[in-house]
Amino acid sequence: MAYQPLxxxxxxxxxVGNRLLPPDVRSVQSTQRRTNSLNSGHRACQxxxxxxxxxxxxxxxxxxxxxxxxxxxxxxxLEVFSTPYPETSWQIPWIHSVFGNTAAVATGIAAAMxxxxxxxxxxxxxxxxxxxxxxxxxxxxxMFERNDDVLxxxxxxxxxxxxxxxxxxxxxxxxxxxxxxxxxxxxxxVFGQGKNLPVIAMAHxxxxxxxxxxxxxxxxxxxxxxxxxxxxxxxxxxxxxxxxGWGHASQDTIRIARLAKETGLFPVFEAAHGEVTxxxxxxxxxxxxxxxxxxxxxxxxFGEPPKLEVIARMQALADRNIRRYGLLEPESI
Amino acid sequence: MLKQVEGSRAVAExxxxxxxxxxxxxxxxxxxxxxxxxxxxxxxxTLAPCEFINVESEFAAMSVAIGASAAAARAYxxxxxxxxxxxxxxxxxxxxxxxxxVMTVANRAIGAPINIWNDHTDAMSQRDCGWIQLFAETNxxxxxxxxxxxxxxxxxxxxxMVCMDGFILTHAxxxxxxxxxxxxxxxxxPYTPRQSLDPAEPVSIGAMVGPEAFMExxxxxxxxxxxxxxxxxxxxxxxxxxxxxxxxxxxxxYRCEDAELVVVALGSxxxxxxxxxxxxxxxxxxxxxxxxxxxxxxxQDAVRAALxxxxxxxxxxxxxxxxxxxxxxTNVRTSTSGNAQAVRTVIAGLGGRPITRTxxxxxxxxxxxxxxxALTFLDLDHGVVERALAREREQRRSGPIAENILRDLGVVxxxxx
Numbered sequence: 001m002a003y004q005p006l007x008x009x010x011x012x013x014x015x016v017g018n019r020l021l022p023p024d025v026r027s028v029q030s031t032q033r034r035t036n037s038l039n040s041g042h043r044a045c046q047x048x049x050x051x052x053x054x055x056x057x058x059x060x061x062x063x064x065x066x067x068x069x070x071x072x073x074x075x076x077x078l079e080v081f082s083t084p085y086p087e088t089s090w091q092i093p094w095i096h097s098v099f100g101n102t103a104a105v106a107t108g109i110a111a112a113m114x115x116x117x118x119x120x121x122x123x124x125x126x127x128x129x130x131x132x133x134x135x136x137x138x139x140x141x142x143m144f145e146r147n148d149d150v151l152x153x154x155x156x157x158x159x160x161x162x163x164x165x166x167x168x169x170x171x172x173x174x175x176x177x178x179x180x181x182x183x184x185x186x187x188x189x190v191f192g193q194g195k196n197l198p199v200i201a202m203a204h205x206x207x208x209x210x211x212x213x214x215x216x217x218x219x220x221x222x223x224x225x226x227x228x229x230x231x232x233x234x235x236x237x238x239x240x241x242x243x244x245g246w247g248h249a250s251q252d253t254i255r256i257a258r259l260a261k262e263t264g265l266f267p268v269f270e271a272a273h274g275e276v277t278x279x280x281x282x283x284x285x286x287x288x289x290x291x292x293x294x295x296x297x298x299x300x301x302f303g304e305p306p307k308l309e310v311i312a313r314m315q316a317l318a319d320r321n322i323r324r325y326g327l328l329e330p331e332s333i
Numbered sequence: 334m335l336k337q338v339e340g341s342r343a344v345a346e347x348x349x350x351x352x353x354x355x356x357x358x359x360x361x362x363x364x365x366x367x368x369x370x371x372x373x374x375x376x377x378x379t380l381a382p383c384e385f386i387n388v389e390s391e392f393a394a395m396s397v398a399i400g401a402s403a404a405a406a407r408a409y410x411x412x413x414x415x416x417x418x419x420x421x422x423x424x425x426x427x428x429x430x431x432x433x434x435v436m437t438v439a440n441r442a443i444g445a446p447i448n449i450w451n452d453h454t455d456a457m458s459q460r461d462c463g464w465i466q467l468f469a470e471t472n473x474x475x476x477x478x479x480x481x482x483x484x485x486x487x488x489x490x491x492x493x494m495v496c497m498d499g500f501i502l503t504h505a506x507x508x509x510x511x512x513x514x515x516x517x518x519x520x521x522x523p524y525t526p527r528q529s530l531d532p533a534e535p536v537s538i539g540a541m542v543g544p545e546a547f548m549e550x551x552x553x554x555x556x557x558x559x560x561x562x563x564x565x566x567x568x569x570x571x572x573x574x575x576x577x578x579x580x581x582x583x584x585x586x587y588r589c590e591d592a593e594l595v596v597v598a599l600g601s602x603x604x605x606x607x608x609x610x611x612x613x614x615x616x617x618x619x620x621x622x623x624x625x626x627x628x629x630x631x632x633q634d635a636v637r638a639a640l641x642x643x644x645x646x647x648x649x650x651x652x653x654x655x656x657x658x659x660x661x662x663t664n665v666r667t668s669t670s671g672n673a674q675a676v677r678t679v680i681a682g683l684g685g686r687p688i689t690r691t692x693x694x695x696x697x698x699x700x701x702x703x704x705x706x707a708l709t710f711l712d713l714d715h716g717v718v719e720r721a722l723a724r725e726r727e728q729r730r731s732g733p734i735a736e737n738i739l740r741d742l743g744v745v746x747x748x749x750x
Contacts, residue, residue: 067532085543090535090537093532093537094538097423098422104393112384
């Protein structure tokens with residue numbers, strides 16, 4: 001089931017030109033079948049990882065459900081930039097209720113479809129990390145526990161970007177946010193806090209959990225399609241860099257997302273019923289510094305002198321992920 | 334069919350007759366028996382097709398109802414007290430989205446101090462949430478109001494809260510007349526919203542609205558409630574013709590013809606008030622009762638007309654606007670403004686304190702001889718209050734009041750007479 005990455009090293013980059021692929025393995029996004037579920041014209045920032053992730057995820061879900069899809073959306077950037085009244089970028093049935101109840105609203109929609117005998121209609125809930133790991137966590141855990149027929153997608157940009165970059169329980173250690181200021185003896189977010197939502201989702205033993213990044217969009221589409229083949233509660237956690245909140249150039253969104261994976265800081269894997277079933281291995285291992293340095297939220301680590309101890313602690317986190325998930329090719333260990 | 338059943342059971346049977354498609358349940362006393370009974374019907378297959386969902390909180394209960402209703406399913410839930418407050422954000426959202434969810438509120442006090450017994454603080458806290466709020470006087474009326482609520486809500490595209498006194502009604506066994514499925518089907522057509530979540534016709538629901546249109550949206554919500562005021566009496570009349578009973582409507586008047594004093598109240602306490610009024614009438618006192626069935630929208634003109642002849646008005650209410658006094662009486666005053674009538678507020682029955690005929694007679698007599706203060710608390714234990722205040726004068730202290738007072742009361746059970 002796992003997507004097999006295609007290695008086209010001749011391009012000199014990791015990108016895969018769709019023209020080089022046979023039609024049946026091309027991305028949904030590159031075909032005329034794509035539904036533009038999240039249409040152009042929305043108000044996302046330049047280089048927004050969430051807009052990119054949502055576009056690919058929802059079009060893949062539309063393809064997989066044969067266009068029988070309803071989406072529930074948490075309050076947040078995705079909601080605000082896509083539906084400034086009286087306009088909407090959504091070309092699918094879409095509802096926004098409040099910040100913390102998206103999983104429960106989706107459960108209600110799924111129940112309505114079931115009771116009406118329309119089980120072909122599938123339900124996706126989506127939100128940012130705040131609407132998933134913090135305020136939406138109660139409803140999300142309830143939806144998981146009941147194994148309701150909902151795919152929940154978290155677009156994780158590691159802070160509350162819509163309200164001005166405040167810390168969430170998905171904010172990484174040392175990252176500067178508006179509420180974890182880059183001042184004092186230990187600037188930025190503290191070590192030893194935060195939630196690992198994919199692992200918590202796995203602890204519910206739901207049929208499908210996956211992580212993905214916007215650097216590997218074929219993999220992202222494949223995971224959405226895998227999730228849509230299954231009934232019950234499913235969870236996909238997508239890392240989506242935020243140029244505004246992370247302080248990187250807007251053209252570097254893909255590069256930063258790739259570095260998150262290639263350093264081991266963001267493990268990319270699939271799990272079924274609580275067990276990891278496949279892992280996207282690191283192709284060219286990078287030190288965490290390569291990921292941290294281009295982002296202004298970590299700028300306090302690279303002053304004069306640089307905070308080598310803190311960088312080493314971040315490296316230790318990446319190394320632990322590499323060990324825990326087996327992120328390196330066996331021959332390279 | 335006449336049945337001798339618990340109030341909760343009567344409501345559950347009424348809701349089942351309305352063919353709900355999604356029911357969400359989260360336990361909180363005293364509404365639990367309602368959803369338990371419905372859950373059993375769904376599990377047995379006697380209520381079908383219907384999805385019964387055990388959720389993890391009241392916030393989720395209302396949210397599941399929102400999703401279901403937006404996807405064109407008839408949705409029902411029940412709650413009380415802290416549960417209503419816990420779902421408050423979603424309660425406002427449901428009315429803002431125009432979703433005709435029906436919810437029973439088994440009225441109960443709000444803590445701290447935690448208290449499971451009846452008063453109206455929970456429903457009153459949500460009076461501006463945009464829902465229609467109906468108050469049942471009896472179990473029969475609670476049953477009937479639920480049938481009307483689905484009709485009302487779906488025709489107006491508004492959610493409806495049916496309030497019934499916790500324990501006093503929910504746990505009381507009374508005779509009720511349960512209508513037939515055919516009667517209810519004839520009164521309540523299937524739910525067919527103008528707009529719903531459907532892949533065949535994609536719509537975006539719940540967009541962000543800025544200053545350019547928000548005022549208009551809120552104004553139109555008000556207009557819709559005002560329209561409900563015009564339509565509710567007609568639907569109650571239609572209900573009377575179909576079911577042979579007077580239930581619902583805006584107000585109930587009782588022996589108001591020549592009344593000098595009119596007592597305004599809502600909920601089950603109206604029974605005690607009517608008994609008191611009957612006794613006082615026998616002694617020649619010109620006293621009547623105005624029961625408010627529809628609290629939101631507030632029947633401004635109907636209340637004004639009903640109270641026009643009264644010289645004295647006593648509003649008996651089971652909730653307290655801390656720092657102000659009465660909530661219902663504040664509403665009554667908007668209806669009587671410009672008139673020279675005295676509107677007195679009697680706060681009674683908070684946290685399940687019994688409201689007795691003796692105390693009511695004394696209070697109404699005081700109102701008639703002009704000695705009732707503008708704001709009084711029925712059967713308040715002044716001794717306890719004075720001792721607590723005296724202690725506070727001696728030593729400034731922070732923290733909760735309850736534990737401080739309980740010391741004075743000793744064994745609580747021994748005190749209830």
